Amino acid sequence: MGVLVWSLHALSPSFTALSVFENYYRMRYGIIRHSLEVTEKRVNESRGWRDDGERYGRVSRWLHWSIAGLLLTQFTTVLAWRWLGSTPLTQALAAVAPHGLVGLTVFVLMAVRLIWAWGMRAASARPMQSANAVGEAARVGHMILNALTLCIPGAAILRSWASGRGMEVWGVRFIPGAERQMPLLEMPADWLHSTLAWALLALALGHGAAALSHRLIARDGTLQRML
Numbered sequence: 469m470g471v472l473v474w475s476l477h478a479l480s481p482s483f484t485a486l487s488v489f490e491n492y493y494r495m496r497y498g499i500i501r502h503s504l505e506v507t508e509k510r511v512n513e514s515r516g517w518r519d520d521g522e523r524y525g526r527v528s529r530w531l532h533w534s535i536a537g538l539l540l541t542q543f544t545t546v547l548a549w550r551w552l553g554s555t556p557l558t559q560a561l562a563a564v565a566p567h568g569l570v571g572l573t574v575f576v577l578m579a580v581r582l583i584w585a586w587g588m589r590a591a592s593a594r595p596m597q598s599a600n601a602v603g604e605a606a607r608v609g610h611m612i613l614n615a616l617t618l619c620i621p622g623a624a625i626l627r628s629w630a631s632g633r634g635m636e637v638w639g640v641r642f643i644p645g646a647e648r649q650m651p652l653l654e655m656p657a658d659w660l661h662s663t664l665a666w667a668l669l670a671l672a673l674g675h676g677a678a679a680l681s682h683r684l685i686a687r688d689g690t691l692q693r694m695l
């Protein structure tokens with residue numbers, strides 16, 4: 469290719485003029501490319517801690533993916549126990565990621581996330597859903613997901629307390645037990661924890677599928693707002 473370009477140059481009657489043009493456009497293209505790279509870098513850097521109306525900021529993204537990762541851990545462990553029973557693998561999973569402690573962490577992170585989202589919304593910095601039926605469905609779906617993610621560990625904490633046993637992990641007491649067992653509180657909390665947890669799994673799978681369809685089918689920037 470280089471030889472061909474050189475031969476064309478050599479054959480050209482305006483050899484010098486062509487080289488000057490070529491160098492000029494190379495230089496100009498280089499400057500444009502460089503300034504585009506600088507702009508892109510600045511835009512990326514400006515994606516700070518807060519949401520910016522178009523995309524979620526670092527805090528929202530970190531909270532979202534941490535909670536998603538912890539929920540994935542919870543369901544993997546619970547399903548592994550259901551399907552495999554007590555094996556070295558499930559024992560190891562339970563030891564590395566104790567169900568109660570992971571759930572408690574989800575509860576705390578979710579509370580922080582809701583407070584942060586409320587602050588961002590008050591500052592009009594939260595990215596908006598589209599103003600149509602699909603956008604409205606997404607908004608309601610997210611509200612239910614958030615409510616479930618808070619209520620499921622909430623019900624487990626209540627159950628733990630009402631059982632009178634509380635919760636202790638690695639020798640540390642995380643939830644105190646009530647002075648006496650309260651079956652009237654314990655039983656509904658137990659039912660809620662289990663039923664809502666399976667509903668959350670179904671909804672979270674739907675949420676993941678919807679996010680992927682935005683990326684792969686609609687090809688809009690919805691998923692990128694959270695990346």
Ligand code: HEM
Binds near residue numbers: 543624661
């Ligand atoms: C987001 C957090 C949580 C999720 C998604 C979750 C999910 C689940 C699921 C799917 C089950 C199985 C239910 C069934 O077999 O029908 C379960 C059981 C259980 N969870 Fe959670 N959980 C969470 C938080 C917690 C917390 C914070 C605690 C303790 C305070 C806890 C304690 C338990 C216990 C003791 C069981 C066994 C109950 C039984 O089999 O009777 N969970 N959880």
